[in-house]
Amino acid sequence: xxxxxxxxxxxxxxxxxxxxxxxxxxxxxxxxxxxxxxxxxxxxxxxxxxxxxxxxxxxxxxxxxxxxxxxxxxxxxxxxxxxxxxxxxxxxxxxxxxxxxxxxxxxxxxxx
Amino acid sequence: xxxxxxxxxxxxxxxxxxxxxxxxxxxxxxxxxxxxxxxxxxxxxxxxxxxxxxxxxxxxxxxxxxxxxxxxxxxxxxxxxxxxxxxxxxxxxxxxxxxxxxxxxxxxxxxxxx
Numbered sequence: 001x002x003x004x005x006x007x008x009x010x011x012x013x014x015x016x017x018x019x020x021x022x023x024x025x026x027x028x029x030x031x032x033x034x035x036x037x038x039x040x041x042x043x044x045x046x047x048x049x050x051x052x053x054x055x056x057x058x059x060x061x062x063x064x065x066x067x068x069x070x071x072x073x074x075x076x077x078x079x080x081x082x083x084x085x086x087x088x089x090x091x092x093x094x095x096x097x098x099x100x101x102x103x104x105x106x107x108x109x110x111x112x
Numbered sequence: 113x114x115x116x117x118x119x120x121x122x123x124x125x126x127x128x129x130x131x132x133x134x135x136x137x138x139x140x141x142x143x144x145x146x147x148x149x150x151x152x153x154x155x156x157x158x159x160x161x162x163x164x165x166x167x168x169x170x171x172x173x174x175x176x177x178x179x180x181x182x183x184x185x186x187x188x189x190x191x192x193x194x195x196x197x198x199x200x201x202x203x204x205x206x207x208x209x210x211x212x213x214x215x216x217x218x219x220x221x222x223x224x225x226x
Contacts, residue, residue, distance in 0.1 A: 104154050
């Protein structure tokens with residue numbers, strides 16, 4: 001079965017650079033969630049979208065922005081990267097009326 | 113903010129043993145989910161619970177949604193080496209909208225000795 005696809009899997013950036021992470025949800029899923037997971041930490045909610053509109057916002061820095069496109073894929077844009085942004089970034093998708101959220105394999109971002 | 117409590121942080125069991133993990137909250141969640149995560153990989157959904165008191169099985173896994181909607185447990189029976197990983201509970205207040213995000217516990221790292 002198709003799963004959530006994230007790209008790239010690994011990304012190395014320098015401080016103050018920008019990064020764009022992409023998420024392709026499971027087909028027919030209309031809701032996308034972004035999470036950040038630091039080493040040894042639980043996933044922290046960043047932002048979510050339903051039907052291309054932002055539905056909830058968590059602890060997402062102002063330097064980050066995200067959107068969901070007409071084909072339901074989503075992109076997380078990160079600017080002025082800091083060393084502390086190094087983490088695993090996960091995208092999850094679900095159907096609005098089905099609360100099971102399925103996660104992608106994540107993007108490991110390393111800021112040097 | 114909403115917090116889910118999982119303890120202990122680590123558990124060590126012998127292969128073939130059963131293990132139980134608990135997750136508690138000071139506030140109500142309307143959906144509970146259990147995920148397993150391997151290092152560097154995304155969390156994999158194990159079991160989802162939607163009704164208070166619900167008991168659901170998935171192979172060797174059994175989970176229950178507490179009656180108060182403030183707790184859940186996960187049982188793994190006859191553990192095997194591939195059960196090793198981090199087990200997260202997650203709660204969701206609403207199915208849609210502003211409260212549909214998942215709140216995660218800190219996770220329990222399970223080690224299985226052959």
